Amino acid sequence: MDNNTLVGLAGILASAAPVVFAAIGETITERAGITNLSINGLILLTAMAGFATSVTTGSLLLGFLVGALIGAFVSLIVAFSSIALKQSQVAVGFVLALMSRDLSYFLGNPYMGLSGPRVPSLPIPVLADIPVVGVLFFRQDILVYSSYILIAVAYIFVFKTRPGLMLQGIGEQPATAYVRGANVNRLRYIYTIIGGALVGMAGPMYSLSVKVGWKGTITGLDGIGWIALAITIFGGWNPLRAAFGAYLFVLLQWLGLVLQPSLPNIPSQVLQVAPFPLMILTLLLVNIGNSEWVDRTLAGLPEEVRRLIAKVLRAMRTTPPAALGIPFENE
């Protein structure tokens, strides 16, 4: 593999880091039974706020802290409106998505085009010198390393620990979890806040590392949050599969850029959205196995063909947490 391709692939790992954070944050929130639809605006708002904070104070750490806090707070509004005020999660999330976006453009106006600090690259001694692997994985910045760690920690937490099992429980069968002593609504608050804080880190990861700076509407971040939501479904609410979806998405975007010169008739804006139809297609593939008519059609096919198709569909299919979006009342 030549060096250019290698550097390109390393770039994919770096640009995917914020998407990984956002998708895993949303995965954790939805695992608890809450859909946080606000994250598209949230990424923009935290990108702007994180950048503005770091430019003003000179501290990168504060930028990320502010991002996480805003992410946690806005997500808290979604959880509170749903749990305490019994409003639709989708409605409140959608309003917050639009409002956060507009807030970011309004408040970010004075910071447009300013140059700001950037998270430095931090090659890991020894590991960075390994051929191929070193360039690919270990000559990145601390954010990319954090994204590796987040994937592992989130996966282990959800599937291998006791609190993780409880998290699955409150999203699948809240009533049972409640009987077993879980305070369902309190846990939902906690996981929405944690998930929101992770999403809130994604914004500054863009404005302080992947796409440094704040450029208002042309920052090019509008849409990432919607993609992260789709990746959450594609990932079947599994942090590992969500991370895979994030890498796949960024790889597709990168391919679009790389192929651009060889396809001069297609404007760059078109290739940049190429991942979206593919995303719909993958959502179709992971969902279609859940449809009744597919079962009915399959029933009419010869046994061997039926088994094969059913097997493929089952392998791809994902099902949401059973209580996703449904408020829980302990009575």
Place this chain on the structure above:
Amino acid sequence: MLNKSSAGFKFGFQILAIVAALIFTTVVMLLAKAPPLEAYKLIFTGSVGSIGKISDVIVAWIPLLLATSGLLLTFAAGLWNIGIEGQITLGAIFTTWALRLLQDTSLSPTLIILIGFLAGILGGMIWASLTGLLKIYGGVNEIFGGLGLNFVATALTIWLIFGPWKRPGVGSMSGTVPFDNLLWLPQVEGLRMSWWSLGVGLIGIVIVYLILQGTYFGLRLKAVGKNGRAAFVIGIPTGKYMMSAFFICGAFAGLAGATQVLAVYHRLIPSISSGYGFLGLMVAMLINYQALWAAPVALFFAALNIGSIQLPIVLKLDSTLSGVLQGALVLFVLMMDGVRRRLTAKKVK
């Protein structure tokens, strides 16, 4: 002693929500070191300060009202038609397509405009049906199917503007070549608004109101939205009703796109939907999906949009302030409604 279930009590909470939204927006402006009173005044004079401004508000009101009207039907069926932005865009694309095909023929301009409208309706319906098919037969949640299709619609627009439909020479973000004056929807002398599109918008909301209030179709649509399983059990073909809702909403969205081309821009531009689809979702939420309130609230939102255009010109502020105020209004109305319900529920116990 206040009667907590009374209409007055409810009204009081809505007033409270509006006050909260205004306070929030004012605080946001203070954070940005902007003069709130001056900004509000600018939005006011920028929207109703002159006949020209009022006419601009009406120009913005029509597509917003059409989008809201269509959305009331999908909401009635319990569907979140976020894909409406793409449906408006496809309507505009189809209208432009029809006009391009027919502009050099001997057909009368009136007939071409009429075909343009029909083409727009068709475009919106086709795009909406994709979301519907994905939802009903593919199990893809309409929010994600719709969002994806929105991005595809935008890409399609840009490809057309820079590709097959580019201006002579080089394509530009300012859009395709403007159509001949004859193919413009007749405007009021000296103003940008058109009585014809105003008529289309008003007839649209009246039709939706009648469908929802006075027909079996509307009643069954609401049954599907309230409890799909129960509706299915009593013999309503839920899939068919959902598809119809998508089709009708797509038709309204396509109509909105057609008016953007025929009455406003007279060409295809990259952001032809102007965000009216998403704004329509907000209006529908704010009015709690009651068709009766669609027209006045959409008018108010259109006025905020037009008024805020003055902000960057005079105060060097971003015009998205109107979006902040609109969002805050919807958010606080939803939250205050929750607070009120909590208080009333406690009383019953």
